[in-house]
Amino acid sequence: MPSRSLDRDAWVRLAVDILAEEGLAGLRVEALAKRLGVTKGSFYWHFKDRQALLDAVLEEWRTGRIQDCERQAQVSPDRAAEQLRHVMDTYAINPNRKGVMIELAVRDWARRDAAAASAVEQVDEARRNNAAQLFRTAGFADEEAEMRALLLYTHAFGLSMMVFERHGDEVARLHTAIAALIAGSPRN
Template sequence: MAPPTRTPRSRWIDEGLRTLAAGGPDAVRIELLAKALGVTRGGFYGHFEDRRALLEAMLDTWERTSVDEVIERVEAVGGDARARLRRLFAPLPASTSTDGALSLDLAIRDWSRRDPMVAERLRRVDNRRMDFLRSLFGAICADEDDVEARCIIAYSLWIANHFIAADHGTRSREDVLERALRTIGALD
């Protein structure tokens, strides 16, 4: 008789991230994840020592997908700094949802206000993202102060755009964002 199939570690992490994005860190409970996965809690302990270990693994996965994989995608084709900035700010294909990634990022930002370990991880992720932006803007602009200003404007646009409900007259949001990115030199 074949041994029972264990729920892969990655499924626990993915379900934890989905739950975090939907309900915050307090919603990430082992028994609720097991129920959502249709398994018993026992399999959890084959992968993680405790809930805190799962939360760490979730943050590792978030950092890898939201920084490393984004940079890899942008750098994969090569090109000059403006071409890479275009790829960085280009919408993903319609088949790829960014809603989940945004919800997760926002949940982690909220969580960081109450947990110093998460705040430190968020600081590291934000610094890595800003360093990447600095490398790109630094290639098209020699003034370090201007580079820093462009980076914070671009990063702020990326985060805050989803909170702004303003209308733009006859202009679409996409047109206004494109114009903003052109203004800071992110687009040709």
């Protein structure tokens, strides 16, 4: 098979896919090169070593997640409550399975690696801050917005990581009721 050149992003994209499929252990230079149909030399053209690739994968995940939650928090006040429900439904009831697998792999990685732990902490903080901003935009006071943001985050992401094939309708019904509680009206 003839060698072809790839850009750095192709290596990172494949590494993220493999991270979702196999976890951190699957991110081996030789295995990546084989899947891309290139030599290991192509890898070393773009990365100093495996750690440089791992750093790029973390940065890709971190910036992508933060940009996504910032985008979701940018709504007009008259649409904030609707956006809160949309965010909860997206992550709790209709999660992107590949995204969930990447999330789990990065969080597992963070248990043993300070850089991964830092990336997870930054993403968690951005998600909570942006959810709190949505609640503030919807009319909630700061402290209540912070509490509801944490509830939203733990509910939506916790539920998205659970498997409910046998109880999907019941879970959807419960989620709707829980989301209504979390996004309820501000206290005066």
